Amino acid sequence: MKPEDLLIPRREGLYCPPGDFFIDPVRGVDRALITHGHADHARAGHGHVLATAETLDIMAIRYGADHAGATQPAGLGEVIRIGDVTVTFHPAGHVLGSAQIAVEREGMRIVASGDYKPRPDPTCATFEPVACDVFITEATFALPVFRHPIAADEIGRLLRSVSRNPERAHLVGVYSLGKAQRVIRLIRDAGYHQPLYIHGALQKLCDYYESQGIGLGDLRPATVAAGAKGDFAGAIVLGPPSAFGEKWARRFPDPLVSFASGWMQVRARARQRGVELPLVISDHADWDELAETIKTVAPGEVWVTHGREEALVRWCAMQGIPARPLHLVGYEDEGD
C-alpha cells in the first residue's frame, strides 16, 4: 500500500481512511486522536477522543469534563486496534502528556509527531525516536537561524536581571500549558526558592502538574490582595503575555517585561512585542534538532507540516531524503 492510503491531509486535519479517524483535527469529528493539549491540536466537540491520560486530563481542565462524547486513554507503547489499523503513542517531549502517534497497517508505519522536542525537559517524558516509513514532522522553527540555547542559561539571565533590578517586578510571559510549568521548574532547579507569583490563567494547569508529581514550589496568585504595589518589587511574576498589556499589569512596580519563547531568538520579534528581556526557551525542536531527529528516525520519506516547511523540505532534498510539505491549515504557534 501507499502511505497516502494510510494518512491523507483533509480540511479537518490528517485523516486515516482505513481507521476512519483524524489526528489533531481542527474542527469537531466523530473520532479524534490527539497528540497533545495545546488548543490548536486539542479542540472540544469530538465524538470520541483517544489520547494519553494526561492530555485527556488537560482537555478536561480546559474545556470541561464533557468536551467529547467519549474518551479513551492511550498508554505509551500500548498497541490499540482501530478498524484495520493499529496505533501506538510514544513520548514527544513537547509538554506533559504529549505523544507522537504511530499509525500502522500491513507493514507500513507512519509517525505523526505532533509537536516535539528532543532535549530533556523535567516536566514531561523524553522524546523517543520511532522507526517508520513516513515521519511527519512539525517545522515551527525550521530555519537555520533557530538554534535554541540551553534553557538553564536563559533562566540564569532572568535571575541575574532580577538581582540587578531589585526595585522592579519581572513579568515573564509564558503560555499557560507547558511553558509556564517548565520555566517554573527551571527556576527552581536554578536554586531560586522564593515564592513565584502567577496570573490566574496559569493556576489550574500548575495545580495539575503538581498533582502529577512535578514540584513547582511556592506559587502564589499575583493578586492585589497578595500585597500592595511595592510588595512585588524584586518578584518574578508569570502570566500569559497577553495579560501584560492589560490593566492587570498595573499592580506591579516599574514592570520589566520578559517573554520565554523560541521566537525571542529574533530581535525584531522581541522589539515588536515590547519585550525588555527576551528569553529563548522553546518547547519545539530547533533547526539542529529537526535535522538530527530526521537522521535518527531515518524514515523513507518526510512530510512537513505547520511552520517553515520550505526550508526543511530543501534540507531533506540536500540529504537525498524524499520530502514534501503537507499544507495543513489551522495550526498556530500557541505552544511557544
Add this chain to the structure above:
Amino acid sequence: MNRFADLLDMLAFTPSRNAKLSLLQDYFRRVPDPERGYALAAIARDLDIPAVKPAQLRELISSRMDPELFGYSYDYVGDLAETIALAWPEKAVSRPGRNDAPGLAEVVETLQASSRREGPGLVEAWLDRLDPPGRYALLKLVTGGFRMGLSSRLIKQALAAFGKVEVNEIEELWHGLSAPYADLFAWLEGSGPKPVNAGAAPFRPVMLSHAIEDRDFEKLDPADFTAEWKWDGIRVQAASERGISRLYTRTGDDISAAFPDLVDAIAFDGALDGELLVARSAGGHIETGSFSDLQQRLNRKTVTARQLRDHPAFFRAYDLLQDGEEDLRSKPFIERRTRLESFVAGLNPERFDCSAMLAFDSWDDLAALRADPPYPVIEGVMIKRKSAPYLPGRPKGEWFKWKRDPFLIDAVLMYAQRGHGKRSGFYSDYTFGVWREPGELVPVGKAYFGFTDEELLEIDKYVRNNTIERFGPVRSVRAAADKGLVFEVAFEGIARSSRHKSGVAMRFPRINRLRWDKPPGEADRLETLERMIDGIE
C-alpha cells in the same frame, strides 16, 4: 566579545534612559582596560577600524551554507548581521565557558593592524570561535552598523556619573581623547590625573539658558538685560588655534568633516559660540534658510559638492569665548559682546555675522518684537544678563529663552502603543492624524507626553473601549468623522518629508490638550499643515 555582546543586547532592549545610564556605568566598573575603552568608542561611533562590506559578509556565509537556506533565513529575520550571526554553521558545538572566544580588544587591535583586504578572513576565523550573541556584536562592529539610539550626550553623562564628575568636564576633554581612553578611565577612577586636552582648538563647555516663566518678568529689570533673536539652527562652537580649526556641537562632538565650507572660513585664533544655519549673502544682506534647509546638511559624515552649493553653511555668532591667547569667559557678557562685534568684523562676511541685538525698554516692547519676527527661522528671543560671565552648564538667572508660541493643530488619535516600565499596561504612545480627504485620515506624527497621569488613564480607557484591530503592542483606534478622540497637538516646527506617508514631519510634537468636546470631523486637514510649511519657507 561576550561582555560587549551582553552590553549591546541590554542597551538595545532597555527602553529607559536611566536604565541605560546604569548599564553603561556598570559596564565601565566591571570591565578592564582596554576593552571598556573600545566598547565606549564603538557605541560612541568613534572607533576607526577597516570596515567589512555587507557583500563580503554574504560571500562568507555562502561559502559555509546553502544559499537557498540562507535566503529563507534572511527573508525571515530581515537583518543581515543578525541572520549570519544566528545561522553561522559552527564547526563544533560550542559550550558555555569555552575560553578561545576572541575578546573585543583582540578584535579591535587586530583589525587596526590589518589591511582592508584581510578583514573578511579575520572575521571568518572569529565567527568560528564565537557564540551567536558574540557573532552579532562582531558583525555589527565590523560593518559599523550600530544604531543603538544612544546619544553622545547620554554616553558622556554615563561617564560623568561613573567618575562622579560634571558632564561638561567630559565634554571639554572628549575630542582630545582617543580609544581606548585609558587616561580618561584612570582619572574617573581616581587613579590618575585629569587628562590635559593637548589637542589644539579644544571644545569649551557651552552656557545654556532656562525657559522664562511669566512670573519671572516682574523680578527682572529690563535695564539689566540684552536681547537677541533665537535662531532655529544648531548651536555650535567654532574654535581655531595654531592653524587647526574645528566645529563642535553643543555637546562637544566634532562635526568639522561635514562642514568643510564653514571650517575653511574659520580664519582666526579663538573660539566663537553661535548658531549654525544655512544662509547665503545676496545683494548685501544675508538670506537665511529654514531649518529644513539646514537638515539637508545634518547627520552626514561627508558632504557633496551639490549640497555645498545648494545649502551653504553659515555661522551666526552669539559670543566670543577666546580671543587669541585671552580667555574671555570670566568677563561680563556686555564686554564680550563688544569684543565679539569687532572680532566678527574681521571675518569672511559670506560665512560669519553677528546675531543682531534687539532694542527694547520694557518687557512689553520685547513681547511685541517676539510676536512678529522678521524671519520664520526665528524661534523666539534670548534674554541675557549684561553682567553674566560665560558659565558652563545651565546657571540660574543669567540667560533666558523666550520661545515663540508653539504651532497648534487638532488631530485625531489613530493608533496607540503600550508603554514601557512605569507605563507598562498603559497605552501611552499615540499616533495621530489629520484629514486628507473627507473620510481619510493620514498619520502625521507621534506623541507620548504632554498629558497628566489622570489624562493617561482616560485615554487608555478610551483606547481599550474603541479598539478596531491589534498588531502586537499596537492598537488601531476608532477614528471617523463622528467618533474618535481629538488631541490638540503642539509642536515647534514642521517641514516636508518624503519619509512620511503624509509628506510632512513635525518637530517635538506633544499633546497640548485633550479635546473630548470636539467632533473628529472638525479636526485639521492636511492642507492646513502644508500651508504652515509654506509660511515657514
